[in-house]
């Protein structure tokens with residue numbers, strides 16, 4: 001079923017994920033992908049991203065980077081950003097996600113997964129019933145193995161956006177019909 005690939009939420013960049021978005025879902029910790037989610041491939045995260053991570057940490061949200069990339073990349077960022085990190089994760093396999101929540105000392109239901117890939121980050125998080133947030137990739141530059149998957153992701157995202165739009169429309173119509181909200185007059 002294609003719904004297994006749908007994220008719970010979509011954002012343009014990680015900094016758009018507010019503390020309240022996580023609090024409202026009862027989230028205590030976040031599993032975050034590295035490449036094209038918090039930084040461009042082979043580069044370090046920007047100051048804005050680092051500040052966003054600090055904001056979450058200072059509000060008690062636990063962070064664990066989980067990457068399919070190699071040790072050297074994950075460990076360097078783990079030291080720099082002072083967060084947990086798991087490398088060679090083989091997402092969407094469950095093992096690394098479970099290791100991450102064990103490190104953070106939280107339950108799957110208290111965990112959000114943030115990533116730019118549908119078939120690894122989002123599907124992997126959904127398999128464990130975590131709250132999944134899709135982030136649009138920071139740049140076009142990708143490993144060739146990621147690149148070949150992008151057209152299939154586009155298809156899934158198009159389906160997701162249609163469903164998301166319809167759900168929001170239905171909710172709005174319900175609010176209008178129940179008198180909770182008035183439609184704007186143009």
Ligand SMILES: [Mg+2]
Nearest residue numbers: 033035036116
């Ligand atoms: Mg990625």
